Amino acid sequence: xxxxxxxxxxxxxxxxxxxxxxxxxxxxxxxxxxxxxxxxxxxxxxxxxxxxxxxxxxxxxxxxxxxxxxxxxxxxxxxxxxxxxxxxxxxxxxxxxxxxxxxxxxxxxxxxxxxxxxxxxxxxxxxxxxxxxxxxxxxxxxxxxxxxxxxxxxxxxxxxxxxxxxxxxxxxxxxxxxxxxxxxxxxxxxxxxxxxxxxxxxxxxxxxxxxxxxxxxxxxxxxxxxxxxxxxxxxxxxxxxxxxxxxxxxxxxxxxxxxxxxxxxxxxxx
Amino acid sequence: xxxxxxxxxxxxxxxxxxxxxxxxxxxxxxxxxxxxxxxxxxxxxxxxxxxxxxxxxxxxxxxxxxxxxxxxxxxxxxxxxxxxxxxxxxxxxxxxxxxxxxxxxxxxxxxxxxxxxxxxxxxxxxxxxxxxxxxxxxxxxxxxxxxxxxxxxxxxxxxxxxxxxxxxxxxxxxxxxxxxxxxxxxxxxxxxxxxxxxxxxxxxxxxxxxxxxxxxxxxxxxxxxxxxxxxxxxxxxxxxxxxxxxxxxxxxxxxxxxxxxxxxxxxxxxxxxxxxxxxxxxxxxxxxxxxxxxxxxxxxxxxxxx
Numbered sequence: 001x002x003x004x005x006x007x008x009x010x011x012x013x014x015x016x017x018x019x020x021x022x023x024x025x026x027x028x029x030x031x032x033x034x035x036x037x038x039x040x041x042x043x044x045x046x047x048x049x050x051x052x053x054x055x056x057x058x059x060x061x062x063x064x065x066x067x068x069x070x071x072x073x074x075x076x077x078x079x080x081x082x083x084x085x086x087x088x089x090x091x092x093x094x095x096x097x098x099x100x101x102x103x104x105x106x107x108x109x110x111x112x113x114x115x116x117x118x119x120x121x122x123x124x125x126x127x128x129x130x131x132x133x134x135x136x137x138x139x140x141x142x143x144x145x146x147x148x149x150x151x152x153x154x155x156x157x158x159x160x161x162x163x164x165x166x167x168x169x170x171x172x173x174x175x176x177x178x179x180x181x182x183x184x185x186x187x188x189x190x191x192x193x194x195x196x197x198x199x200x201x202x203x204x205x206x207x208x209x210x211x212x213x214x215x216x217x218x219x220x221x222x223x224x225x226x227x228x229x230x231x232x233x234x235x236x237x238x239x240x241x242x243x244x245x246x247x248x249x250x251x252x253x254x255x256x257x258x259x260x261x262x263x264x265x266x267x268x269x270x
Numbered sequence: 271x272x273x274x275x276x277x278x279x280x281x282x283x284x285x286x287x288x289x290x291x292x293x294x295x296x297x298x299x300x301x302x303x304x305x306x307x308x309x310x311x312x313x314x315x316x317x318x319x320x321x322x323x324x325x326x327x328x329x330x331x332x333x334x335x336x337x338x339x340x341x342x343x344x345x346x347x348x349x350x351x352x353x354x355x356x357x358x359x360x361x362x363x364x365x366x367x368x369x370x371x372x373x374x375x376x377x378x379x380x381x382x383x384x385x386x387x388x389x390x391x392x393x394x395x396x397x398x399x400x401x402x403x404x405x406x407x408x409x410x411x412x413x414x415x416x417x418x419x420x421x422x423x424x425x426x427x428x429x430x431x432x433x434x435x436x437x438x439x440x441x442x443x444x445x446x447x448x449x450x451x452x453x454x455x456x457x458x459x460x461x462x463x464x465x466x467x468x469x470x471x472x473x474x475x476x477x478x479x480x481x482x483x484x485x486x487x488x489x490x491x492x493x494x495x496x497x498x499x500x501x502x503x504x505x506x507x508x509x510x511x512x513x514x515x516x517x518x519x520x521x522x523x524x525x526x527x528x529x530x531x532x533x534x535x536x537x538x539x540x541x542x543x544x545x546x547x548x549x550x551x552x553x554x555x556x557x558x559x560x561x562x563x564x565x566x567x568x569x570x571x572x573x574x575x576x
Binding site for chain 2: 018021022023024025026029031032035044045046048049051052053055056058059060062063064065067120121123124126127130131133134135136137139142143145146147149150153182183185186188189190192193194195196197198199200201202203204205206207208211212214215216217218219220221222223228229230232233234235236237239240241243244248
C-alpha cells in the first residue's frame with residue numbers, strides 16, 4: 001500500500017478509536033468506518049459491502065452502564081484493512097475476501113474490547129490529574145487531559161491499524177487470538193466488579209443515617225427484574241415525596257396536637 | 271424574585287452542549303464519565319464564578335461520579351446548569367443537592383436512553399443502511415450517518431435547553447424551604463437508585479458447584495423412555511411443565527451462586543460495595559482497589575471460583 005493510503009487509513013482508524021468511546025458521530029460503526037477505509041484505499045464499493053454485512057452483525061453491540069460491548073471500532077477497521085490487503089491481489093474473489101474479513105471481525109471485536117478496558121483503566125490517572133488541576137482551578141489543564149484521554153482511545157485503534165498495514169495479516173490475527181482465555185475472562189470478571197468502587201464513592205459522599213434505609217430498599221427492589229430502571233426511579237421519587245411529606249406533617253402537626261396518644265385523646269375528649 | 275446578576279448566555283449553553291459530545295472521552299473505571307462532565311461544564315463555570323476559590327470548588331464538585339447514556343445526559347446537564355446559575359446568584363444550593371439530582375436522574379434516564387438509542391434507533395437505522403450497503407450503494411452509509419446525527423444533535427440541544435428551563439422553574443420558589451426539601455429528596459432518591467445500581471450493575475457470579483445430587487425417579491424426565499418423534503416432544507414438554515428446570519437432568523446441580531441467590535440476590539455485590547466504602551474511608555486509593563479487583567478477577571477465573 002502506498003504511504004498516503006496508509007496515512008489516511010491510520011487517520012480513519014484514529015477517528016474510529018475516538019468514536020468507540022465517545023459514541024456520538026458513529027465513526028466506529030462498520031457502515032461508516034469500513035466505507036471510509038474503502039474510500040481511501042480505492043475500493044469504495046467493497047468497503048461499503050463489508051460495512052453493510054458487519055453492521056448487521058454488530059446491530060446489538062452497545063455499552064450499557066459499565067459493561068463493555070464487543071468493540072465495533074477494531075472489528076470494522078481491522079477487517080476493512082484485511083479486505084483491502086486481500087483486494088490488492090487482483091486475482092482474488094471479492095465475495096470470498098469479504099466473507100473472510102467478516103469471519104475475522106468477531107475475534108477482533110473481542111480483542112478491541114480488551115484494549116478499551118486497558119485504556120479505561122489508564123484513564124484513571126488522567127482523571128486524578130484533572131482532580132489536581134481542579135484544585136488549582138486550572139481550566140486549560142483539565143481540557144488538555146480530556147483531549148489526551150480521547151487521543152489515547154484514538155491511538156488504541158490507530159496503532160493496530162498501522163501494524164496491520166505493514167505486517168502480514170495472519171501474524172496479527174494469530175497474536176490477537178493467542179490471548180489466553182483465562183486472561184480475557186478474568187479481565188471481564190474484574191470489569192464486572194469495578195463499578196462497585198464508583199458507587200462506593202457516591203455512597204460515602206451522600207450517606208447519612210437517615211437515608212440508608214432507602215439504599216436498602218433500592219437494593220432489594222432491584223432484584224425484581226421486571227422493574228425497569230424507570231420504574232425504580234418512579235418508586236424512588238414517590239418514596240422521597242411520601243417521606244418528606246410525612247416529615248413535614250409530623251413537624252407542623254405534632255406541636256399543636258394532643259399527647260401523642262390518639263386513642264387516649266379520643267377517650268379523654270369523649 | 272430579584273433579577274439575576276449572573277446569567278448563562280445562549281453562547282455559553284451552546285459551548286457546553288458542544289463539549290458534552292466529548293462526555294465519554296475520559297471514561298474511566300473509577301468515576302466513569304466524570305472527567306467529560308467537568309470538561310463540558312467549564313464554559314458555565316467560567317461564566318458563573320469569578321474567584322479562583324469558587325471556580326476550584328465548582329470544578330471539584332463536577333468531578334464526582336457520573337454515568338448515564340450519553341444523550342439523555344443532556345437534560346441532566348441542563349438542570350445542573352440551572353442549579354449552578356441559581357447558586358452563583360446566591361441561592362443556597364449545596365453540593366449534596368446537585369450531586370443528588372445528577373445521581374437521581376442518571377439511573378432512570380439511562381433506563382430510557384439505552385433501549386431507545388442503542389437498541390431501537392441505531393439498529394433500525396443500521397439495518398436500513400446496511401441493506402442498502404450490501405449491494406455497494408453509498409446511500410446506505412450516508413443515510414445512516416446523516417439521519418443518526420440529525421436526530422442526535424437535535425436531541426442533545428433541545429433536551430439540554432428543556433432541562434435548563436425546568437431547572438430554573440424548580441429553583442424559582444425559594445420560600446417554604448423548597449430547596450431544602452429538594453436536597454433531602456435528592457439524597458433519598460440518589461441513595462435509592464445507587465442501591466438499585468449496586469444490585470444490577472455490579473456483577474459477581476460464582477461458578478463452583480456445591481453439590482450434584484442424583485434425583486429420585488419421577489423427579490426428572492427419563493429421556494430414553496420417551497416415544498419417538500413429535501409424540502416424544504409433546505411428552506417431554508408436558509413433563510417439563512410439571513417438573514420445572516431441575517427435571518431436565520438426572521443430576522440436580524446446585525451451584526454456590528444459586529445458594530447465595532436464595533438468601534438475597536446480589537448479596538456478593540452489596541458486600542463488595544460496602545467493603546469498598548470502608549476501604550475508601552480508610553484512605554485506600556481508588557486506583558489500588560480497582561487494580562486489585564482486576565487481579566482478583568483474573569485469579570478467580572484461573573482457580574475456577576468465578
